[in-house]
Each structure stands twice: as C-alpha cells, then as structure tokens.
Amino acid sequence: MTYLPPAAAYAHIKNYLKEGLSAGRWPPGTLMPSESELVTQFSVSRMTANRAVRELQAEGLVERVQGVGTFATQPYRASSTLTIRDLHDEITERGHRHRSEVHLARAEAVSETLAQRMGLPAGSEVFHTLIVHSENGVPLLCEDRYVNPARAPDYLSVDFTRTTPTNYLLTVAPLWEAQYSIEAQLPTAEEAQLLGVKPSEPCLIVVRRTESQGSPITLARLVHPGSRYTIEGSFKP
Amino acid sequence: MTYLPPAAAYAHIKNYLKEGLSAGRWPPGTLMPSESELVTQFSVSRMTANRAVRELQAEGLVERVQGVGTFATQPYRASSTLTIRDLHDEITERGHRHRSEVHLARAEAVSETLAQRMGLPAGSEVFHTLIVHSENGVPLLCEDRYVNPARAPDYLSVDFTRTTPTNYLLTVAPLWEAQYSIEAQLPTAEEAQLLGVKPSEPCLIVVRRTESQGSPITLARLVHPGSRYTIEGSFKP
DNA sequence: CAGTGGTCTAGACCACTCG
DNA sequence: GAGTGGTCTAGACCACTGT
Numbered sequence: 001m002t003y004l005p006p007a008a009a010y011a012h013i014k015n016y017l018k019e020g021l022s023a024g025r026w027p028p029g030t031l032m033p034s035e036s037e038l039v040t041q042f043s044v045s046r047m048t049a050n051r052a053v054r055e056l057q058a059e060g061l062v063e064r065v066q067g068v069g070t071f072a073t074q075p076y077r078a079s080s081t082l083t084i085r086d087l088h089d090e091i092t093e094r095g096h097r098h099r100s101e102v103h104l105a106r107a108e109a110v111s112e113t114l115a116q117r118m119g120l121p122a123g124s125e126v127f128h129t130l131i132v133h134s135e136n137g138v139p140l141l142c143e144d145r146y147v148n149p150a151r152a153p154d155y156l157s158v159d160f161t162r163t164t165p166t167n168y169l170l171t172v173a174p175l176w177e178a179q180y181s182i183e184a185q186l187p188t189a190e191e192a193q194l195l196g197v198k199p200s201e202p203c204l205i206v207v208r209r210t211e212s213q214g215s216p217i218t219l220a221r222l223v224h225p226g227s228r229y230t231i232e233g234s235f236k237p
Numbered sequence: 238m239t240y241l242p243p244a245a246a247y248a249h250i251k252n253y254l255k256e257g258l259s260a261g262r263w264p265p266g267t268l269m270p271s272e273s274e275l276v277t278q279f280s281v282s283r284m285t286a287n288r289a290v291r292e293l294q295a296e297g298l299v300e301r302v303q304g305v306g307t308f309a310t311q312p313y314r315a316s317s318t319l320t321i322r323d324l325h326d327e328i329t330e331r332g333h334r335h336r337s338e339v340h341l342a343r344a345e346a347v348s349e350t351l352a353q354r355m356g357l358p359a360g361s362e363v364f365h366t367l368i369v370h371s372e373n374g375v376p377l378l379c380e381d382r383y384v385n386p387a388r389a390p391d392y393l394s395v396d397f398t399r400t401t402p403t404n405y406l407l408t409v410a411p412l413w414e415a416q417y418s419i420e421a422q423l424p425t426a427e428e429a430q431l432l433g434v435k436p437s438e439p440c441l442i443v444v445r446r447t448e449s450q451g452s453p454i455t456l457a458r459l460v461h462p463g464s465r466y467t468i469e470g471s472f473k474p
Numbered sequence: 475c476a477g478t479g480g481t482c483t484a485g486a487c488c489a490c491t492c493g
Numbered sequence: 494g495a496g497t498g499g500t501c502t503a504g505a506c507c508a509c510t511g512t
Binding site for chain 2: 022047055058173177178179180181182183184185186200202203204205212213224226227229230231232233234235
C-alpha cells in the first residue's frame with residue numbers, strides 16, 4: 001500500500017463506513033448500506049463499493065449475508081494480530097547478544113500422555129530438546145520442546161547454537177497452525193535452576209502446539225522468568 | 238463467504254500460491270509470479286489474479302512492491318488473531334455464573350505518572366474503579382481501571398454488577414486501538430486479599446491501554462490468579 | 475523503455491433470501 | 494420477483510521501478 005493518489009475511492013468508502021461505525025450510526029447488528037446504495041452515493045462502480053465492504057468484512061467490522069445484507073458486528077471480539085516472534089530476532093533487534101545452551105537433544109519414545117497431547121500414535125519416537133536462551137548472558141527462556149520426526153527428520157542434527165528451533169521449523173514446515181496457552185506458574189525445580197531464578201519466582205509460561213496440514217509438528221513449553229520478560233503487543237480493529 | 242461455486246477462480250489461485258509457499262517453492266524473499274503471469278496461467282482477468290495476490294498480502298504471506306514485483310515474506314512473523322474477550326461472556330459461555338464486586342468507583346485527581354501513562358493533561362480528573370470478578374463464587378480477576386471522563390462521562394453511574402466496564406466502554410467508544418502487555422508477577426498485598434490467594438501465588442497480569450481517534454479511553458490492570466486462569470488461543474497464517 | 479503493481483469501470487451471471 | 498451479496502471480465506489509466 002504505497003500508492004495513495006490523494007485517496008483511493010474504496011478507501012474513502014471504507015473511512016466513511018468506519019467513522020459511521022465508530023460514531024454509533026449502525027449499532028451492532030443493524031443493517032448497513034447495501035453495495036448499490038454505496039454505488040450511487042459515491043458514484044463508483046460496484047466492484048469498488050464491493051472492495052470497501054469486503055475489506056471491512058475481512059477486518060471483522062461487518063458481517064455479510066448473501067441475499068440479505070451487510071450488518072455491523074458486535075465488536076467485543078476485537079480481534080488483534082498477536083505477533084509471535086522468534087526470540088533470537090527479538091534480542092538481536094534490541095542490539096543485544098543471544099546465546100543458546102543446549103541441555104538436551106535426543107530421540108525418545110513418547111509417553112502415553114505426550115502421544116495424546118501431540119496427536120501422535122502411541123509408541124512412536126519423538127525428538128526432544130531442552131534449550132536455555134539468554135540475552136547478554138541473562139537466561140530469558142527455558143525451551144522444552146518435542147518434535148515430530150516425520151515432519152523434521154534432520155531436527156537433531158541442527159546446530160541450535162546457530163539457529164533456533166522455531167526458526168528451523170519454520171523453514172521445514174512453513175504455514176502452520178497453532179494453539180497456544182499463556183499462564184503464570186512457578187517453574188519446576190529444574191527450570192528454576194536452568195534459568196538461575198528462585199523456585200518462588202513467578203514465570204510466564206507459553207505452551208504452544210503447532211501443526212500443518214493436519215499432522216503435528218511440535219509441542220513446546222516456553223518458560224520465561226516473570227521479572228525479565230513480558231509479552232507486548234498492540235492491536236487496531 | 239458462503240457462496241463457493243465448486244471453487245472461485247481467485248481461491249484457486251490463492252491455493253496454488255499458498256501450497257507453493259508451503260512446499261518451499263518461492264523461499265522467503267524470492268520473486269513470485271506476477272499478476273500477468275497468473276492471468277495467462279489461469280486464464281482469468283487481471284482483477285481476479287489481483288484479488289488473489291492482494292488477499293495473500295493482507296494475510297501477510299507476500300509483500301508487494303509497486304514497479305518491482307511480489308515477494309514471499311519471511312514467515313517468522315506468524316501473526317495471529319488474539320481475541321480479547323469480555324470475561325463475562327467467557328464465563329457465561331461456560332455455563333457458569335459471573336459476579337462482580339465493586340470495591341471502588343470514584344473520581345480522582347490523576348497522579349503525575351498516571352497522567353503520563355494515560356496521555357492525559359496533568360491535574361485532570363479520572364474515574365477509578367476496582368472490581369473483582371468471580372466465576373461460580375471463585376475470584377478470577379481483579380480489575381483496576383482508570384477511565385478518561387471525557388470519553389465516558391457516565392462511567393461512574395453504570396451498574397457494574399449488571400455489565401462489565403469492557404462491555405460498557407465498547408458501547409461508548411467502539412473501534413479502539415490498544416497496547417497491551419502480558420506478564421507474570423506476584424500480586425500486591427491488596428490484590429492477593431481481594432482474590433483470596435496467597436501473596437506468593439503467581440499471577441497473570443495484563444495491562445491494557447486503549448485509545449480511539451488519538452485520545453485515551455482507559456488504562457486497566459487485570460490480575461488473574463495463575464492457578465485459575467490461562468489465556469488460550471489459536472492462529473492460522 | 476518495458477514490466478510491475480494500484481486502481482477503477484460498466485457491464486455481466488449467479489446464488490441466496492425474503493415477502 | 495426484487496433485492497442482496499459473490500464473482501468475473503476486458504478493458505483502461507496511473508505511478509513506480511528497473512535497465
């Protein structure tokens with residue numbers, strides 16, 4: 001979106017509708033102008049009006065029902081774009097030094113519960129890594145990760161002091177889907193020791209499971225010391 | 238998107254490009270097919286090819302540069318849609334009972350630091366509420382909130398045992414922008430007491446600042462007991 | 475200059491929903 | 494049947510980038 005001749009017509013229409021929504025005309029659930037109304041009101045072709053409304057739909061501001069009309073949405077779903085970044089990039093972008101310590105990297109037989117959580121057949125093998133990431137020498141993340149060998153057969157041969165599992169897995173299987181949970185917990189004794197924090201230090205724990213095209217890729221438990229790490233973000237509707 | 242005649246042409250093209258990206262053709266940064274190439278390859282009009290590529294751009298899968306071409310993106314930005322839900326809806330959707338206890342609701346003069354954090358002029362007044370939300374009688378959230386009176390003059394007269402501040406503020410000022418941070422911390426002594434947890438219990442703390450059209454709306458500190466609450470979500474690229 | 479993306483038009487056909 | 498959204502076309506003009 002670099003080309004903005006004083007203003008594109010579809011953008012005009014989008015603005016008009018957005019401001020109207022913001023101002024409370026068209027309360028949630030009410031009918032909004034139809035495409036043909038916009039066509040006459042703004043003297044544009046239908047494709048242009050359509051694009052404006054379709055983009056609002058993609059942004060979640062309106063709902064459209066074929067044969068019926070366009071409706072303002074209940075905006076409590078204020079969805080946002082949470083950017084999951086690779087910790088390595090985050091650190092180096094701050095101009096700091098990132099280092100990884102690999103404490104474990106091996107193949108294991110899956111336990112029953114793990115097989116279930118990952119969606120793997122019982123009795124199969126998984127790759128298991130335990131890596132501590134630090135920023136300028138300060139431990140920032142303890143990453144306990146299981147990987148589906150079928151999706152990343154060379155995983156164990158990767159040098160994780162040079163790249164991160166996240167980064168590597170993105171090259172092997174881009175375009176994934178993920179479920180995550182974020183919670184506050186005390187670390188396990190081992191995690192506390194690896195991170196160099198007291199066992200009583202609250203930690204921010206992200207559990208993330210990713211899959212691609214229906215088959216699981218990885219399950220990771222990311223433990224951050226609460227005193228050293230926060231997730232930040234912003235969103236616009 | 239209810240109407241899918243066997244398959245829309247633009248969707249065909251999107252799929253073709255997505256699968257190619259997923260398969261590793263067009264590694265990150267490389268040039269992708271131009272619109273005119275897609276036009277001949279798929280026998281469609283340029284508008285149709287354009288729509289396919291434009292939607293991929295909106296999804297963050299490609300970058301486009303006018304006069305140059307379309308490029309595959311570095312996918313480490315795996316952006317997602319984090320849905321900020323109203324706790325009341327979340328609880329009632331589980332079939333449980335939500336109750337709010339209002340511990341504080343008054344106007345105050347802003348402190349200097351608060352004025353700065355909210356982006357308000359020093360010396361002005363703000364509304365301040367402190368509400369504890371519980372699910373089936375168990376405290377789940379301690380909500381400490383400051384509100385800009387200019388944006389919600391009737392805020393203090395709202396009955397917060399019947400609606401939530403989030404809900405009310407959405408009706409007053411829809412379409413907002415927000416910055417948030419998520420961290421793990423110990424609660425303050427007051428918060429621990431209000432939530433009925435030990436002061437040593439890790440808490441998930443979300444600090445959210447919202448504004449709309451450049452003027453601040455509210456600043457909230459949401460404290461959840463770590464043992465009772467997790468943020469969950471999923472995303473697809 | 476040729477090639478790219480950014481936008482727009484004036485039609486068109488279709489599927490769906492409602493009265 | 495009238496009105497809605499969903500899609501598509503075959504052109505067009507423009508701005509930008511490279512060589």
